[in-house]
Amino acid sequence: MSQTPIGPVDATTVPRYGGPATFARLPRLDEVSRADVTIVGLPFDSGVSYRPGARFGPGHIRAASKLLRPYHPGLAVHPFGAQQVADAGDLGLNPFDIAEAVAQTEQGLRALGEDGSTLLALGGDHTLALPALRALATLHGPLAVVHFDAHLDTWDTYFGAPVTHGTPFRRASEEGLIDLERSLHLGIRGPLYSARDLDDDQALGFHIIRADDYETDGTARAVERLRRRVEDAPIYVSVDIDVLDPAHAPGTGTPEAGGLTSRELLTTLRGLTGLNVVGADIVEVAPAYDHAEITGIAAAHVAYEILAVLAGR
């Protein structure tokens, strides 16, 4: 990075509730010559199996990100100062054709990432992890997927449909986009269709750190297991906000009781410091079910935590 990054609008000059509608009031991508990290919205929710509304996620996360400050004390970094972060706005995705929206996402992300910029995508539903992995695997080869979710998302089909928000990691596994020796789910819990769901997931090769494991073993142990699993592989971080307990994230489409606290999630993400994160998404934020921006704030802080990890590179 040769120039000083352009950071957020100064909150001592322009109050936080005003200013640009970009993530954290950062510059738009067209206002900087190049971004080290590009934030992009993916407003699409035609792949959901229950409550719709995640198409409004990107705007909600941006609105809830206005209070983020420039210094991250936990990691002693300036997430917006150590690197140029910019907001590319939203991709235009067809709401009536999943296959086309998935193709548009892959193409859009590939275009944004081709200059080496690290992508942080704001969903949108979890279907979008599939085109994101397609785009990034072309650049990096098979990726270690660090997947935070209540759900496995390795189911086969819904109503015969292969590309949905419950199936992205099955399809991506079949396509060879995932390093299945280095991938894991964290926060898994709740009712399944049958015990076979877990067998199928294990047969693909995923490891699981369950929500219950946080209760019995604590967050530090989860971080230890996570780091041992991924080693130095290129990592794709996928955060389905329903990994959080509905008390910490009510604004989502398929909520499950007994989830992580936002503190457990943020601390685990911080544990990715020093690892090779090459891309990330935050998905399933459905603002119509949110209250007092609880879910939006959690998602904005998840993004900030990931940016802080990237700033440490």
Ligand SMILES: N=C(N)NCCCC(=O)O
């Ligand atoms: N990816 C999310 N959020 N949910 C998947 C749930 C699929 C189901 O309805 O069983």
Ligand SMILES: [Zn+2]
């Ligand atoms: Zn989920």
Ligand SMILES: [Zn+2]
């Ligand atoms: Zn999911």
